[in-house]
Amino acid sequence: MTRRTVSVERIPVPDPASGPYAVAAGPDGALWCTLVHTGGIARLTPDGRLDVHRLDSATCGPSVITPGPDGALWFTRYQDHRIGRVTPDGRTTAFSLPTPESGPFGITCASDGALWFTQTRTDRIGRVTVDGRVTEFPLPVTGSFPSAITAGPDGALWFTLNQANAIGRISLDGDIALHPLPTEGTAPVGITCGADGALWFVGIGAGLVGRVTVDGRVTEFALPDRACRPHAITTGPDGTLWFTEWGAGRVGSIGPDGRVEEHDLPVPSSEPHGLAFGPDGALYVALEIGELARLEP
Template sequence: MLTRIAVGEPGAGPYAVAVDAAGVAWITLVHSGQVARLPPAGPPELHDLGNPDSRPSLLALGPDGAAWVTRGGDDRIDRIDGTHRSFPVGGGPYGIALGPDGGVWFTAIGADAVGRLSPDGEVALMPVPGDSGMPAMITAGPDGAMWFTLNRGAALGRVDTAGEITLHPLPDPGCGPVGIAADNDALWFAEIGAGRVGRLVPGEAPREFDLPDRAARPHAVAPDGAGGCWVTLWAASALAHLDERGTVTALHDLGEGEEPHGLAVAPDGAVLVALESGHLVTLR
């Protein structure tokens, strides 16, 4: 069953979503400079970031319940947990994830770099080898390192906690990887330019799975907790599920023009999708 709830004012642009252990959802509103907090019961609570042009993009939730948010419009990362702190980081931050070392790791699209924000606010930017790779999303991998996608570089990147970066090129130079997320065994990633979803067990070669609609432009992925994953199909305005073998086992039409981007799987198995058209959809 699909349910939807409006988030923010019309045009606010829900973009990314994350869910904590208590079932509280956080959603970035990329066009209004806000972040919404949606408890399991009750209306959304809006947190204004102080700049309507801040373009809050992706977010990550810490073990303490704090939400960390990248602001690509003014080069900052914010921490929200009842209080609100903002850190200048530079470089056009986009992807974000909490690392096993206690740091907040992020991609810096404008600087072609991966960054780390330490608990005391110190920022380090590590340039990605090569030219104009365009680092996009980032996640903590099952091997204790951070992994990120290089959209223009057609590669996955691995950065260890010492800051050493290794690139893993993908076979198709036009595949354009964007979304990436990990379960206990592997990394799932979306190839927006090729209409594929990939799975990589660290130390092995990647496996790539063609979607039925190669023009669907897959954007974000989220492991399902059972070996498979969910993926948003931006151009097809749909949500798909793949099992561990890469077989599409479900396809849900979200409605024409809804622009699905971020998604998350809640502790109870519900799948949440942020629609830039203005809604948060929940699939149960």
């Protein structure tokens, strides 16, 4: 393991208490960020301009955001149990879900042209079309807390089951398979599709990064600081996996061979959550202290 201090540009959001949470690169060449505590979506342009689009509820809890197939950004509204949509010019809409109090959290775009999302409180995976039609798929477990979700290389959707200590897979027609994790208390959260054709995830409970193949074989890589509480993970342009260490105020990286590097952020208590690579090749990290961090790996 190598510990490094990287050059970080700190970009504050207008309200430090707004809680930047997740980041996604938009089709318009901008970075989009959810503001979980104040009900807003921030847009950061390559020239550094940051605008905030206020949603219809300050307490709706916008959480994870992803580009959709329609040129808009789609996001989950964890607190008021809806799916949101925002266009590049800031027009917003929201779609209600059939199951009350479902707690949608992770969301991703699939090869069928729909958005798929997790429902943390009701053990379901949801699917919403761009015109707002919702289908729900119950999971075969209870109390599993499905969290992040990503499109896999096999055309299926892969997701973490935070409280069931497993990785799930759902096909486009709704067939579900669960893959238990070897380490008890892993509590997986973030998941991404790697450049090697496998799925990579982080275990916030056990301080590890994991890899699961499409046939369900799991490999785990223990992090040097098992208490760092890794939260989100994304794949870089060169195939390196990058992840946030929420409990330690760091950003980590791991190669396909399992070699780990850790990068200190300027503020140790910055609470890094989501992260994404921008069109400029830089890594953007949402810091709950009210900033976006820009790193050039």
